[in-house]
Amino acid sequence: MNFAIVGCGFIAKKHAKAIKEAEGAQLVAVCDKFPDAMKLYVEEYGATPYRELTEMLEGENVDVVCICTPSGLHAPIAVQVAEAKKHIVLEKPIAMTLEETDRIIEACEKNNVKLTVVHPNRFRPVVKELRKIMDQNLLGKISHANATVNWNRNQEYYDQSPWRGTKEHDGGVLMNQAIHNLDLLLWFMGKPEEVFSMEATRLRQIEAEDVSTGIIRFESGALGTVEASTTVYPENYEESITIFGEHGTVKISGKNALFFEHLVIEGKSDTELEELKKKVKNDPWGTPGHQWIIEDMAEAIEENRTPSITGEDGRRALELVLTFYESARQNQPIQLVKEKAYVNS
Structure with a gap:
């Protein structure tokens, strides 16, 4: 190919x-x-x-x-x-x-x-294991979830290219860094129906935001919180997804969300859960996400099927980012209306 x-x-x-x-x-x-x-x-x-x-x-x-x-x-x-x-x-x-x-x-x-969008975090071993847990409904009814990206992107990073940090060509921390975690949040939690967000440009000399916080109400009734920044000193601090359910709590975390930091599931023994943690820890990166995506595209062409990550998946993540932006601009909650979208002005 x-x-x-x-x-x-x-x-x-x-x-x-x-x-x-x-x-x-x-x-x-x-x-x-x-x-x-x-x-x-x-x-x-x-x-x-x-x-x-x-x-x-x-x-x-x-x-x-x-x-x-x-x-x-x-x-x-x-x-x-x-x-x-x-x-x-x-x-x-x-x-x-x-x-x-x-x-x-x-x-x-x-x-x-065929079109695929690069959201490679879906292929990390710990994320694939969490997906299995969610697919088997082992956590039961979900009450809420958190997505966190507290990273460092210093001024030198933004100064490398004139388009970085601009609203026209790049966006801020939500659009550029946290969009991967937002994609995972949607993948695990389903469709959002309402969001409220605040954002700021606190430390970096850029046009877009360098810190953002937001709240999501999903169609299921579950709530979600999002915290993202590129202002952490002096290096990346945390990337994490935490899901709280009636029968378990799971947090994947680390500087790059590669490990199970917390894993408790009703009916699963400590030994069984420790083995799962160990399995992930022994090979935290697995096959690189970009390689997964390239191979998946080649297979999709050969098998005449849809790629695993679709254009619609990319659209959903973008829509969530743009709705966060609109909420912050209006300083009020925004409803996501079916077949209607908000765009960054």
Whole structure:
């Protein structure tokens, strides 16, 4: 399966490595407006460099295009790739607005193109084990859940590229860092119906937020809280998901939410739960999430099925972020209305 990468910044390195490690995949081309950005991929992976996307799409035998550009450029590039009949692996967030997102999804459907959005945390061993627990309803009725991302992204990080921290091309901590945890929260808890959020830009000299807190009421009646920041000194502190149920409590945590910090389930012995904790601890990263996504896309094409993470999944995570933004702007709770979306103004 021939892969190409558009946008050769930091995240493209993860895609290139994932393609190299994935069974039956190879990187054949890269595209970036800056030639120096493509040197690594030419020298290390043997990829053909292109400065123009149209030239690459027409000149290369490409099956899948990984889009790794700044988020604000996702929509026009994804639509162009879809119209060229190439399948798409799209970095998060899927786009910056729901209108752009719907353009992407519609273009993929119209051109019979498969689309997956990069939410790799779903493939971490501890997250997959928590998913099994939820699928088996071992926790019973859920009362509430917490999602926390307290990380450090210093000013130097934002100053590396002029688009970082902007509302047009990047967003703040919710859009860029915490969106993975929001995706997991939705995956575990189901559809949200109401949110209330506050946000601030406290320490970083950026346009978007560097700290955010929010509350969610899910359709099930369960509540959720979200806390996210890039202001923690001097390094990443915690990424966690905690779920409280009538028959158990589970917290996955660590600097990157890789371990069971708390695991109590009615009917499960201490020995059984300790073995599960140990199993995860022995291989906390497992197969890298980007590799899972690349292999899943290749298999989806071969088997003519939908990828495990869909464009609609990416849309749901984006909609939650945008509704948080709207709630903070209005300083009041916002209802998520079916088939209606709020966009960041």
